[in-house]
Amino acid sequence: MSALRExxxxxxxxxxxxxxxxxxxxxxxxxxVLTDGILLQPQNVTNLVVQNSYILILAIGMxxxxxxxxxxxxxxxxxxxxxxxxxxxxxxxxxxxxxAIPACLLVGALVGAWQGYWxxxxxxxxxxxxxxxxxxxxxxxxxxxKNQQITxxxxxxxxxxxxxxxxxxxxxxxxxxxxxxxxxxxxxxILFQAIKERRVRRKxxxxxxxxxWFAIKTGFIALLMLTITFLLASYRGTPIVLIVLAVLVIVYxxxxxxxxxxxxxxxxxxxxxxxxxxxxxxxxxxxRLFVNMGVLAALAGLVFTARLNxxxxxxxxxxxxxxIAAAFIGxxxxxxxxxxxxxxxxxxxxxxxxxxxxxxxxxxxxxxQLIKGLVLLLAVGFDIFNKNRSSGGGSAIxxxxxxxxxxxxxxxxxxxxxxxxxxxxxxxxxxxxxxxP
Amino acid sequence: xxxxxxxxxGITKTFPGxxxxxxxxxDVNRGEVHAICGENGAGKSTLMKVLSGVYAHNTFExxxxxxxxxxxxxxxxxxxxxxxxxxxxxxALSPYLSIAENxxxxxxxxxxxxxxxxxxxxxxxxxxxxxxxxxxxxxPIQHISVGKQQxxxxxxxxxxxxxxxxxxxxxxxxxxxxxxxxxDLILHLKGQGVTSIIISHKLNEIRKVADAVTxxxxxxxxxxxxxxxxxxxxxxxxxxxxxxxxESLYPDRKPSIGEEVLRIEDWTxxxxxxxxxxxxxxxxxxxxxxxxxxxAGLMGAGRTELAMSVFGRTYGRAVxxxxxxxxxxxxxxxxxxxxxxxIAYATEDRKHYGLNLIEDIKRNISMAALHKLAKRGWxxxxxxxxxxxxxxxxxxxxxxSVAAITGKLSGGNQQKxxxxxxxxxxxxxxxxxxxxxxxxxxxxxxxxxxxxxxAAEGKAVIxxxxxxxxxxxxxxRIYTLSAGHVTGEVPIAEATQESLMHFMTQExx
Numbered sequence: 001m002s003a004l005r006e007x008x009x010x011x012x013x014x015x016x017x018x019x020x021x022x023x024x025x026x027x028x029x030x031x032x033v034l035t036d037g038i039l040l041q042p043q044n045v046t047n048l049v050v051q052n053s054y055i056l057i058l059a060i061g062m063x064x065x066x067x068x069x070x071x072x073x074x075x076x077x078x079x080x081x082x083x084x085x086x087x088x089x090x091x092x093x094x095x096x097x098x099x100a101i102p103a104c105l106l107v108g109a110l111v112g113a114w115q116g117y118w119x120x121x122x123x124x125x126x127x128x129x130x131x132x133x134x135x136x137x138x139x140x141x142x143x144x145x146k147n148q149q150i151t152x153x154x155x156x157x158x159x160x161x162x163x164x165x166x167x168x169x170x171x172x173x174x175x176x177x178x179x180x181x182x183x184x185x186x187x188x189x190i191l192f193q194a195i196k197e198r199r200v201r202r203k204x205x206x207x208x209x210x211x212x213w214f215a216i217k218t219g220f221i222a223l224l225m226l227t228i229t230f231l232l233a234s235y236r237g238t239p240i241v242l243i244v245l246a247v248l249v250i251v252y253x254x255x256x257x258x259x260x261x262x263x264x265x266x267x268x269x270x271x272x273x274x275x276x277x278x279x280x281x282x283x284x285x286x287x288r289l290f291v292n293m294g295v296l297a298a299l300a301g302l303v304f305t306a307r308l309n310x311x312x313x314x315x316x317x318x319x320x321x322x323x324i325a326a327a328f329i330g331x332x333x334x335x336x337x338x339x340x341x342x343x344x345x346x347x348x349x350x351x352x353x354x355x356x357x358x359x360x361x362x363x364x365x366x367x368x369q370l371i372k373g374l375v376l377l378l379a380v381g382f383d384i385f386n387k388n389r390s391s392g393g394g395s396a397i398x399x400x401x402x403x404x405x406x407x408x409x410x411x412x413x414x415x416x417x418x419x420x421x422x423x424x425x426x427x428x429x430x431x432x433x434x435x436x437p
Numbered sequence: 438x439x440x441x442x443x444x445x446x447g448i449t450k451t452f453p454g455x456x457x458x459x460x461x462x463x464d465v466n467r468g469e470v471h472a473i474c475g476e477n478g479a480g481k482s483t484l485m486k487v488l489s490g491v492y493a494h495n496t497f498e499x500x501x502x503x504x505x506x507x508x509x510x511x512x513x514x515x516x517x518x519x520x521x522x523x524x525x526x527x528x529a530l531s532p533y534l535s536i537a538e539n540x541x542x543x544x545x546x547x548x549x550x551x552x553x554x555x556x557x558x559x560x561x562x563x564x565x566x567x568x569x570x571x572x573x574x575x576x577p578i579q580h581i582s583v584g585k586q587q588x589x590x591x592x593x594x595x596x597x598x599x600x601x602x603x604x605x606x607x608x609x610x611x612x613x614x615x616x617x618x619x620x621d622l623i624l625h626l627k628g629q630g631v632t633s634i635i636i637s638h639k640l641n642e643i644r645k646v647a648d649a650v651t652x653x654x655x656x657x658x659x660x661x662x663x664x665x666x667x668x669x670x671x672x673x674x675x676x677x678x679x680x681x682x683x684e685s686l687y688p689d690r691k692p693s694i695g696e697e698v699l700r701i702e703d704w705t706x707x708x709x710x711x712x713x714x715x716x717x718x719x720x721x722x723x724x725x726x727x728x729x730x731x732x733a734g735l736m737g738a739g740r741t742e743l744a745m746s747v748f749g750r751t752y753g754r755a756v757x758x759x760x761x762x763x764x765x766x767x768x769x770x771x772x773x774x775x776x777x778x779x780i781a782y783a784t785e786d787r788k789h790y791g792l793n794l795i796e797d798i799k800r801n802i803s804m805a806a807l808h809k810l811a812k813r814g815w816x817x818x819x820x821x822x823x824x825x826x827x828x829x830x831x832x833x834x835x836x837x838s839v840a841a842i843t844g845k846l847s848g849g850n851q852q853k854x855x856x857x858x859x860x861x862x863x864x865x866x867x868x869x870x871x872x873x874x875x876x877x878x879x880x881x882x883x884x885x886x887x888x889x890x891x892a893a894e895g896k897a898v899i900x901x902x903x904x905x906x907x908x909x910x911x912x913x914r915i916y917t918l919s920a921g922h923v924t925g926e927v928p929i930a931e932a933t934q935e936s937l938m939h940f941m942t943q944e945x946x
Contacts, residue, residue, distance in 0.1 A: 200818075200819060204819065204822040204823070204826065205826070205838060206822065206838050206839065206840045257818075258815050258816050258818060259811075259814050259815050259816065260807050260808065260811050260814050260815075260816060261814065263800065263803075263804075263807055263816060264807070266793075266796065266800070267793055267796070267800075267804055270793035270794070270795050270796050271789070271790075271792065271793040271794065273789055273790045274789075274790055274791055274792055274793055274804070275793070275804070276751070276772060277748075277749075277751060277772060277782065277784060277790050277791070278772070278804045278805040278858070279749070279771075279772040279773040279775070279776040279805055279862075280773075280804070281773060333795075337793065337795050337796070338795060
């Protein structure tokens with residue numbers, strides 16, 4: 001009885017994380033029924049992965065930028081621009097793919113450094129800099145392509161977008177065994193990691209998830225992994241881009257959780273002033289975040305170009321909105337400080353399944369956009385509602401909002417503003433006081 | 438002659454857990470300038486918020502009679518209708534609007550919903566003339582100095598046919614010349630029949646303008662001194678402001694003071710926005726191993742500004758002066774430089790500057806010294822948890838675990854997290870800015886004990902505090918600051934609240 005109550009209490013305290021997962025399952029089931037089972041057919045699952053890979057790659061960088069309290073509107077244009085650059089390098093200049101790919105990522109890094117410089121060191125809000133970047137790099141895309149698509153690309157590059165890992169059984173088996181090995185191995189690794197982490201938390205006396213919830217959650221994730229493995233294996237195997245994506249998710253999750261850089265990112269987004277006063281080099285961290293975003297946008301551009309086998313003037317249009325939506329549906333907070341790479345991936349998959357399912361149903365882009373917009377609104381609205389309801393609890397947005405608008409009860413009696421270094425107008429001036437070198 | 442215009446009786450105002458005002462009485466006569474004095478946090482501003490309707494009439498006890506009629510204000514606009522206008526210390530002007538627009542903001546001179554600009558600017562010009570300001574009324578507010586903005590606020594009050602003008606720390610943000618001009622204006626308005634209440638603890642100002650002084654201490658009205666009875670003297674006011682019993686106890690400690698750790702010489706800081714204001718003038722001070730040094734000063738004395746400018750130039754501009762550690766000059770131009778040189782600064786405003794409230798205890802504790810837990814950029818989370826658990830135990834942080842979100846903790850426990858953070862950075866010098874602000878008495882004692890332990894470990898500790906008994910209770914030596922100058926250095930044996938208050942209110946020419 002008490003175990004049940006404990007589990008329920010835990011679930012309500014994590015309504016958001018649980019909710020997003022449940023939402024993904026419900027949406028999958030809904031479209032599975034509506035499409036008469038087409039959604040989860042092996043070929044369609046493979047499509048789903050490949051179609052969404054570039055949005056998911058962008059969402060990794062985007063959620064990091066959002067955690068730090070910024071935004072990036074330019075990633076679609078950057079992806080398009082890098083697609084154009086790769087076209088010129090590979091098709092026009094005849095560069096080998098193994099030179100062209102690093103070169104394109106380097107160009108992406110430079111683009112990110114350009115934007116990061118204006119945001120971090122000049123202090124222009126990211127919204128403005130990247131809005132400008134959205135125009136600038138779209139313009140450069142058109143200039144580079146002279147308004148015409150570049151095609152065709154060599155097979156090696158196309159493999160990045162539409163290629164699969166080789167079939168080790170030589171085409172004799174119904175299942176792709178390499179995929180099965182990777183999938184089962186990956187699932188085992190995830191289970192092992194989850195159990196290890198739970199042990200560590202117990203050892204250090206930290207609050208742990210109730211056993212029941214832990215078992216259901218990890219069991220479900222394992223089942224999901226194995227299902228996807230089976231579906232992919234019974235079509236053409238593992239898309240190469242899925243391997244790229246998996247590596248990125250693992251590396252960036254670790255980076256955000258365990259590295260100094262990742263932890264400083266959360267600290268900056270959570271409270272910029274406290275981060276600065278703790279000796280964190282906030283400008284350097286911001287700069288690097290945008291360089292990183294540039295590299296990931298370049299990679300997304302390459303994958304997209306490879307998939308289409310063509311660098312197009314309008315390539316990447318709208319990617320920024322899908323990746324931003326993925327991050328927010330995945331639980332990132334608008335004010336920064338909150339969000340996870342894994343959450344952004346789930347958010348991206350929700351958008352992806354919606355896109356894919358509605359396309360199968362034959363809904364036009366008109367209704368697709370309408371429904372995607374409503375989903376985004378509902379997801380973040382649910383977030384805010386949930387936080388207001390439990391205000392005083394883990395209400396990040398609500399709490400931060402309240403902090404800014406009304407002083408805490410004690411403050412009114414203690415007249416805290418009196419002794420602050422600057423008085424008028426408190427917000428802006430204090431911010432600049434701290435920023436002042 | 439002495440006709441009462443305002444009578445406040447038995448005013449009691451409570452906030453959750455705190456009695457901010459307790460049975461306060463205030464009598465103001467028509468046509469006088471009435472000063473209200475008290476330490477930081479005594480309840481002056483709360484009293485004025487009660488009077489002006491910021492706190493609605495049903496949120497406090499007691500009665501207010503204005504011109505012999507009871508006042509049941511629910512908002513500021515109610516009190517303004519009766520001619521009571523309050524000017525807050527943080528000016529409520531919109532920087533991008535013109536002077537005239539600001540004066541008539543919310544009270545526009547309009548016909549059928551359309552602003553009559555001709556009349557607005559004309560009337561504004563007349564009001565500006567009355568306050569002695571020769572600016573064009575169409576000038577945007579941001580283009581005039583803070584001193585002139587203060588006068589615009591008064592012009593705005595005049596536009597509302599003010600009978601009782603309340604000024605909350607009006608000269609706190611002004612330079613000397615502007616302050617003088619403002620005080621002259623208050624006297625001039627008095628000649629025109631405007632009654633003023635001025636909150637201030639600048640005693641020279643009070644002597645210049647006040648006909649009566651009411652002293653508030655710990656939320657109670659202590660006494661009202663009247664000029665015509667010869668009662669307004671500095672000594673009398675100081676005695677009234679500080680004369681209270683020690684309420685909290687302090688841990689015993691036997692200081693063992695060693696060599697000098699940190700010395701600050703000729704430290705001068707300009708205001709970050711207003712270059713004509715020098716916030717800290719040629720301040721010099723030092724602190725030794727195992728010593729707890731206090732910085733005492735009233736509002737605007739420059740204590741926090743001094744500390745923050747030393748700690749990585751996080752306040753002010755054109756900072757000049759030298760910092761020595763163990764006799765060698767060091768550079769503290771950025772926060773990470775300061776931390777590397779073993780300096781820690783725990784802010785007075787932990788919610789905005791000290792903590793990441795949406796993050797848990799362990800991540801806040803490790804924030805300033807994450808590199809100590811990391812190898813090649815990767816953080817050892819187990820070690821981090823171990824460290825955080827150690828501080829949770831030693832500092833007695835009350836939380837279910839170190840994974841608890843700091844925003845949910847009480848003020849005292851939050852402060853302990855801030856202190857843990859800086860202790861983990863292993864500094865030689867800790868600057869603690871108002872370490873016990875907004876926390877309850879029990880937690881205060883724990884903080885004092887931590888300070889005593891830090892000193893016993895050989896750290897040099899600087900404590901900035903507005904509570905004199907606290908400084909007297911925990912320090913070995915106290916510097917006083919007044920208007921940016923170090924006005925005194927008092928060994929604890931010679932320090933009393935009165936002697937400190939003398940230095941704190943002393944003006945340097």
